[in-house]
Amino acid sequence: MGIRTGAQYINGLKSRQPEVWMSGRKVTDLVNEPVFQQPIREIARLYDMQHDPEYSDKITHICEETGERVSNAFLIPKSFEDLQARRALFETWAKENFGLMGRTPDFLNVTVSSMASNAAFFEKYNPDWAKNIQNYYKYIRDNDLFLTHAIVNPQNDRSKASHEQKETFTHLGLVKETPEGIIVRGAKMLATLAPITDEVIVYSFPGFKPRDERYALSFAIPIDTPGLRLLCREPMQDGTRSLFDHPLASRFEEMDAILVFHDVLVPWDRVFMHSNVEAANQLYSQTGLMQSTHQNGVRGLTKLSFAMEIAARLADAIGVDGYLNVQTQLGELVQSVEVIRALLRVSEYEYVTTPHGEVIPAGIPLETIRGMLPKMYPRAIEIIQTIGAGGLLMMPSGDDFENEELRDDMDRYYGGRSGVSAYDRIRLFKLAWDLCGEGFGQRLVQYERYYSGDPVRKLGMFYSNFKRQHSFKLVDDALNGALKAQKEPVGTQD
Numbered sequence: 214m215g216i217r218t219g220a221q222y223i224n225g226l227k228s229r230q231p232e233v234w235m236s237g238r239k240v241t242d243l244v245n246e247p248v249f250q251q252p253i254r255e256i257a258r259l260y261d262m263q264h265d266p267e268y269s270d271k272i273t274h275i276c277e278e279t280g281e282r283v284s285n286a287f288l289i290p291k292s293f294e295d296l297q298a299r300r301a302l303f304e305t306w307a308k309e310n311f312g313l314m315g316r317t318p319d320f321l322n323v324t325v326s327s328m329a330s331n332a333a334f335f336e337k338y339n340p341d342w343a344k345n346i347q348n349y350y351k352y353i354r355d356n357d358l359f360l361t362h363a364i365v366n367p368q369n370d371r372s373k374a375s376h377e378q379k380e381t382f383t384h385l386g387l388v389k390e391t392p393e394g395i396i397v398r399g400a401k402m403l404a405t406l407a408p409i410t411d412e413v414i415v416y417s418f419p420g421f422k423p424r425d426e427r428y429a430l431s432f433a434i435p436i437d438t439p440g441l442r443l444l445c446r447e448p449m450q451d452g453t454r455s456l457f458d459h460p461l462a463s464r465f466e467e468m469d470a471i472l473v474f475h476d477v478l479v480p481w482d483r484v485f486m487h488s489n490v491e492a493a494n495q496l497y498s499q500t501g502l503m504q505s506t507h508q509n510g511v512r513g514l515t516k517l518s519f520a521m522e523i524a525a526r527l528a529d530a531i532g533v534d535g536y537l538n539v540q541t542q543l544g545e546l547v548q549s550v551e552v553i554r555a556l557l558r559v560s561e562y563e564y565v566t567t568p569h570g571e572v573i574p575a576g577i578p579l580e581t582i583r584g585m586l587p588k589m590y591p592r593a594i595e596i597i598q599t600i601g602a603g604g605l606l607m608m609p610s611g612d613d614f615e616n617e618e619l620r621d622d623m624d625r626y627y628g629g630r631s632g633v634s635a636y637d638r639i640r641l642f643k644l645a646w647d648l649c650g651e652g653f654g655q656r657l658v659q660y661e662r663y664y665s666g667d668p669v670r671k672l673g674m675f676y677s678n679f680k681r682q683h684s685f686k687l688v689d690d691a692l693n694g695a696l697k698a699q700k701e702p703v704g705t706q707d
C-alpha cells in the first residue's frame with residue numbers, strides 16, 4: 214500500500230476498539246471523543262502531507278524493494294543525502310506542530326527501521342528474532358503504521374530490580390510460552406499517544422539484573438490486542454475549549470497512558486527478544502535505537518526556536534526589548550537555538566558509516582543535544598514567564614473580548630506598544646501562556662526533561678562512553694612537552 218492518507222489513518226482508528234480508560238470511563242468511540250479529536254486531526258494532516266505535491270518528494274521516497282512510495286522515516290540512510298532526506302521529513306512534520314508533538318509517527322518508524330537494519334544483533338541470539346524484526350519493519354513500512362512505545366517500568370520502587378518488586382508481575386514479564394506465542398502480564402509506563410496509534414512496541418533501556426530474565430522482552434502488537442488495557446492520565450483539556458483561548462493546548466495535546474497487560478498473547482512472529490538479560494542490556498547500544506535521537510534533535514530545535522520567537526514577540530509587543538536585562542535573556546535564547554542548530558549540523562556532516570553500510574549521524578553531538586535541551590527548554594520557559602510577567606495571567610477570555618459592553622476597555626487596556634492592538638496582544642499572550650503556564654505547557658517541559666530516559670543516568674552513560682572513545686592526548690602532550698622542554702637547553706629550539 215505505501216503512504217497512507219489522513220482518511221486512511223482515521224479509518225484504521227474506526228476499525229478497532231482498544232480498551233481505553235480515561236477519567237473513570239471506557240472510551241468507546243475514539244474518533245468522536247472530544248479529547249482526542251483535535252490530535253487525531255493533527256496526525257491525519259501529517260499523513261495527508263505525504264500526498265501533497267508540495268511536500269511529497271521531500272518527505273517520501275520510492276521504496277527500492279516494493280516500488281511503492283513510502284515515508285522517509287523508513288529510509289535506511291546510505292549517504293549524507295539520505296540523512297538529509299530523513300531530516301527533511303522530521304523538520305517538515307515538526308514545523309506543523311511547532312515541535313510540540315514529540316511522538317508523531319516518524320519517531321518510532323525510524324526506531325524500527327534502525328532495529329531492522331541492525332538485525333545482525335538479533336541474529337546472534339536467535340535467527341527468528343532477526344527475521345521477526347525485519348518482517349515487522351516491512352509490515353509497518355508498507356502499511357504506513359503509527360506506533361507508540363512503552364519502555365519504562367511503572368515507578369513503584371526504583372531501588373529494587375524487576376524480580377524484587379512486591380509482585381512477580383508488577384513489571385511486565387513473561388508468564389509462559391505457548392505454541393502460539395508468549396503470554397505477558399504486568400505494566401509498562403507512559404506510552405504517549407497510545408489511544409490513537411495502530412500498534413505498540415515494547416523494549417527497554419539497559420539495567421536488567423541477573424534473575425530479571427522474564428522481564429527482558431521486546432515485541433510489538435496491535436493496540437487493540439485482547440487483554441491490553443490503556444490507562445490514560447487526566448486530560449489537560451476537555452476538547453471543547455476554544456482555539457482563541459488555547460491556540461496550542463487545544464490542538465497539540467499528546468495523551469499519555471500506562472499500559473496494563475492482562476495475560477496478553479504475543480504471537481511468535483511478533484517477538485523480537487525474550488528471556489535474555491544480556492541481549493536486553495545490549496539492545497539499546499547495539500541496534501541503533503538512538504537513531505530516533507536524530508528526530509528528537511530536529512523536533513527539539515523547532516520547539517526551542519518556537520519558544521525563542523514567542524519570548525521575542527512578547528518583549529516587542531509590550532515595548533520591553535530595549536532593556537538590557539530583557540535583551541540578555543533573549544540573546545541567551547537565540548544562542549541556545551544556535552548551539553542546537555550547530556550540533557545537529559555537526560552530527561550530520563560528521564556522519565559515521567556502520568559496518569553494514571548504514572549512514573548514521575555522529576553520536577556525540579546528538580547526545581550533547583539530548584543532554585542540553587533538558588536544561589535549555591525549561592530555561593526558555595522561565596524566560597517567557599519572566600518577560601510576560603503578570604500580563605500572562607491577565608488575559609481575558611475570548612467571550613470577554615467579544616462582549617460589546619467590554620470592548621472599549623479591552624481595546625484601551627489590553628493593547629501593547631504603539632501598533633500592537635488589543636486583539637493581537639491578547640492572542641500572543643494566550644499563545645505564550647499555553648506554552649509556559651497551562652498544564653499542557655508544563656507537560657511539555659517534563660517531556661523535554663524525560664522523553665528519552667532519565668537525563669542523570671543518560672549523562673553518566675554519555676561520559677562513560679566518551680571516556681572509552683577519547684584518548685585525552687592533549688594532557689599527555691602537555692606533560693611530555695613539559696618533560697622535553699625541561700631537558701632542552703635554552704636557545705636549542707627551532
Ligand SMILES: Cc1cc2nc3c(=O)[nH]c(=O)nc-3n(C[C@H](O)[C@H](O)[C@H](O)COP(=O)(O)OP(=O)(O)OC[C@H]3O[C@@H](n4cnc5c(N)ncnc54)[C@H](O)[C@@H]3O)c2cc1C
Binds near residue numbers: 656
Ligand atoms: C511527557 C512524557 C512522555 C513520555 N513518553 C514516553 C513514551 O511514549 N514511551 C516511553 O516508553 N516512555 C515515555 N516517557 C517516559 C520516560 O521514558 C521516563 O519518564 C524516563 O525514562 C524516566 O523514567 P521515570 O519517569 O520512571 O523516572 P525514574 O527512573 O523513576 O526517576 C525518578 C527520579 O529518580 C532518579 N533516579 C531513579 N533511578 C535512579 C538511579 N538508578 N540512579 C540515579 N538516579 C535515579 C532520577 O534521576 C529521577 O530524578 C515519557 C516521559 C514523559 C515525561
Ligand SMILES: O=C(O)Cc1ccc(O)c(O)c1
Binds near residue numbers: 364509
Ligand atoms: O534518545 C535516545 O536515547 C533514544 C530514545 C529511546 C527511547 C525513547 O523513548 C526516546 O525518546 C529516545
